[in-house]
Amino acid sequence: MLNRKLGVVDLSKGKIEIQEVSESLRKALLGGRGFNSYYLWNMVPEGIDPLSPENVLIFGAGFLTGTLAPSSGRFNVSAKSPETGFLGDTNCGGFFAPELRYAGFDRLILKGKAEKPSYIYVEDGAIEIRDAQDYWGLDTLDVQKAFRKDLGQVEMAVCGVAGENLVRYACIRTGIKNAGGRTGMGCVMGSKNIKAIVAQGTIGIEIAHPEEMLKTVEELKDYIMKSKITPILGSVGTPLLYEVSNAFGGIRTKNSQLNAWSDDFNASEVEKFVEKMISCSSCFVHCRHRNTLGGEGPEYTALGLLGSNIGMEKLEDCIKMQNQVNDLGLDVSSTGTYLAWATELFEKGLIDEKVTGGIDLSFNDFETYTKLIDMISRREGFGDILAEGQWAAEKLNDPNRDYLIAVKGLPQSDPHDVRYMKAFALGIATSSRGADHLRSRPTLEIFFKLPPDVRNKIYGAEIANNPITLDTKEHVVSWSENIFATIDCLGMCKFICHGFNSPHFVDYDWMLRLINAASGWDYTDAQLRAVGPRVIDIERLFNMKHGLTKAHDTLPKKYFDDPSPLKVAKGHHIDREEFAKALDRFYEVKGWTPQGKVKDDRIAELEAIA
Amino acid sequence: MKYLFTYPEKCTGCRQCSISCALNKLGECNPKKGAINVLRDEFERYEIQFVCLHCEDPECVLVCMKSAITKGEDGIVRVDKEKCIGCRMCVVACPYGAITSFEGDIIKCDLCDGEPVCIKYCSTEAVVYEEENEELMDRRKELAKVILKKE
Structure with a gap:
């Protein structure tokens, strides 16, 4: 069988239920992120504290995870976010999710709270809650090595000391650098006394039409490998984006006081620290670096958020810090954003040494930042304040968060300064989990040489051929959101998704071939295209249930009020009136009310899914 | 004869070779x-492939009590499923860890009868199918030594 089971673990009662999932539900949402969001919407009561036992934590693999489908090693972890109070959801690669499926499960839902430190062990159709006393207190690498030593070739999703100590942006890690980084899912693990999910399995995923899948993937591999972008991603990985963005002034620098930084962080420099390029499960692209400083990475995100954004001048210091953040189990994007936020507030005199406990904050201060990262993960001194993330705004004397680069309480994920690239701005303003490029990153906006007719055909509308206008960009963002949500449901990587890094790659036609080869369904193009919008609407409903309003679909104050100071982007900012109009148009494209609400008939339709 | 030659230094660990097999x-x-x-x-920072070398004088053939494993005229070492009783002696005997078993079924490479x-599905040519030559065979011997040391 292609599909696996659903394990529902009540940690408070120590009760485990194993359930089948209906085919109708799978046809409506496929798997991965879609299922996770659906269960959250149905299971998380209104108004709960995300760190209370009432929160629900879901680990869900995608529809094609663990198959021959390329880059299909992914899963989503979801809960109400302790960092934002809204939708918590994070997508991660590596080898854990395929192993979870080989162990017999598509998805685990954790409810309640374990009495003592525990881990979940999953093997060939069975789930156990086990004692984790011996593993508590270990960082993300040591704990995984300990599990391998004790249990053999297992794959794990773990939280680090940051998760144990309830840092609101603690991540989930599998392997050395693969992270379910965003929205504090490691913190929710800690709050439930769960150190790890450990999986080991031998149950193969049966494919309905093996020959068809072999043929489709062989053709798809040729197509992916022929692209110009694939060998670049496979040799330098995401750091290639740094130079591209820096060239026109699109790199977040010193808490967005600047918008461009040093060439010392270019991919050609990063390459000097690469020992070998490696892959996640089933991936042809191999974009991960094994670095010479003992870890993996850095990704573009680390170069920006733990590099330019905190004014680092030495690449080596940036890589060391991202290795440290990875070991402790913190989210790179949030950590780098909060450090930059506090540093600017200190430099501006809004906070002083009384608040920081004697720490003198300044950009490019590697020693202090390293110490502070450690203090955050252990909630010591000033680290305890920063561990609260955006909720520390009052204590940091910035109650309206005017200096924080965040949306819906989530620090912006990527290093893009979006004042120039208006579609990127609309995307992070409306994304269901806060300021995040992985929901809708419209990369084609900065493919300046892409012929307009190609662009229009992809987005299915007449698109303004200019990144600096918000006109027509509602179509770009909405189209991107839908297809990225779909590929998240399949458990495949956005790196090979049509429109993410390239105008080519896996579009709905390729997805359809893979789905039907794997499942034996006669799934149609219309059915497939309905999945993304359904997921987006369900996430909107979850957020609205937890207090989200139109006012939350906005941008950091700086992006509106402070024009970019450097390079081509100089003078560009987001105009408030233009933005308000774009938001109205976006809601219309989504079929929402002018207040950004999902309409009643649509709610009824979504409630009927079973 | 044509053999599968592996290059661990090029292997990214994606496992598409195993999954497609x-x-x-x-x-x-x-x-x-x-x-x-x-x-x-x-964590130990390595990726390495294990696959049958179709040895000149295969240990697995020697230990098989049922003569279920034979080296054909084409040089390919094959398991006859009808004769195999799943005793796993070949799994134990193979010095290169290239034979595995699941619930009594022996899993061993047969080069897909010449069309592996x-x-x-390898995107880095970390596993290739080529006619043997001195250089490739020498390289394979060196690699075999590494595997033997790991075992």
């Missing part, structure tokens, strides 16, 4: 049932 032979995606296997450990599927 199991899908082709058994109709399921399962890297653990591939006749080519990737042993990987991100796995190579089509």
Whole structure:
């Protein structure tokens, strides 16, 4: 069988239920992120504290995870976010999710709270809650090595000391650098006394039409490998984006006081620290670096958020810090954003040494930042304040968060300064989990040489051929959101998704071939295209249930009020009136009310899914 | 003869070789049932493939009590499923860890009778199917020594 089971673990009662999932539900949402969001919407009561036992934590693999489908090693972890109070959801690669499926499960839902430190062990159709006393207190690498030593070739999703100590942006890690980084899912693990999910399995995923899948993937591999972008991603990985963005002034620098930084962080420099390029499960692209400083990475995100954004001048210091953040189990994007936020507030005199406990904050201060990262993960001194993330705004004397680069309480994920690239701005303003490029990153906006007719055909509308206008960009963002949500449901990587890094790659036609080869369904193009919008609407409903309003679909104050100071982007900012109009148009494209609400008939339709 | 030659230094650890092998032979995606296997450990920082070398004088043939394993005239070492009783002696005897078993079924590479599927799904040419020559065979001997040391 292609599909696996659903394990529902009540940690408070120590009760485990194993359930089948209906085919109708799978046809409506496929798997991965879609299922996770659906269960959250149905299971998380209104108004709960995300760190209370009432929160629900879901680990869900995608529809094609663990198959021959390329880059299909992914899963989503979801809960109400302790960092934002809204939708918590994070997508991660590596080898854990395929192993979870080989162990017999598509998805685990954790409810309640374990009495003592525990881990979940999953093997060939069975789930156990086990004692984790011996593993508590270990960082993300040591704990995984300990599990391998004790249990053999297992794959794990773990939280680090940051998760144990309830840092609101603690991540989930599998392997050395693969992270379910965003929205504090490691913190929710800690709050439930769960150190790890450990999986080991031998149950193969049966494919309905093996020959068809072999043929489709062989053709798809040729197509992916022929692209110009694939060998670049496979040799330098995401750091290639740094130079591209820096060239026109699109790199977040010193808490967005600047918008461009040093060439010392270019991919050609990063390459000097690469020992070998490696892959996640089933991936042809191999974009991960094994670095010479003992870890993996850095990704573009680390170069920006733990590099330019905190004014680092030495690449080596940036890589060391991202290795440290990875070991402790913190989210790179949030950590780098909060450090930059506090540093600017200190430099501006809004906070002083009384608040920081004697720490003198300044950009490019590697020693202090390293110490502070450690203090955050252990909630010591000033680290305890920063561990609260955006909720520390009052204590940091910035109650309206005017200096924080965040949306819906989530620090912006990527290093893009979006004042120039208006579609990127609309995307992070409306994304269901806060300021995040992985929901809708419209990369084609900065493919300046892409012929307009190609662009229009992809987005299915007449698109303004200019990144600096918000006109027509509602179509770009909405189209991107839908297809990225779909590929998240399949458990495949956005790196090979049509429109993410390239105008080519896996579009709905390729997805359809893979789905039907794997499942034996006669799934149609219309059915497939309905999945993304359904997921987006369900996430909107979850957020609205937890207090989200139109006012939350906005941008950091700086992006509106402070024009970019450097390079081509100089003078560009987001105009408030233009933005308000774009938001109205976006809601219309989504079929929402002018207040950004999902309409009643649509709610009824979504409630009927079973 | 043509053999599969592996290059661990090029292997990214994705396991598409194993998954395609199991899908082709058994109709399921399962890297653990591939006749080519990737042993990987991100913490110890290595990726290395294990696959049958179709030895000149195979240990597995020698130990098989049922004469279920034979080396054909084409040089390919094959398991006869009818004769095999699943005793796993070949699994134990293979010095290169290239034979595995699941619930009594022996899993071993037969080069897909000369058209190996796995190579089509490797994006870095970390496993290739080539006519033997001195250089390739020397390289393979060196690699075999590494595997023997690991065992």
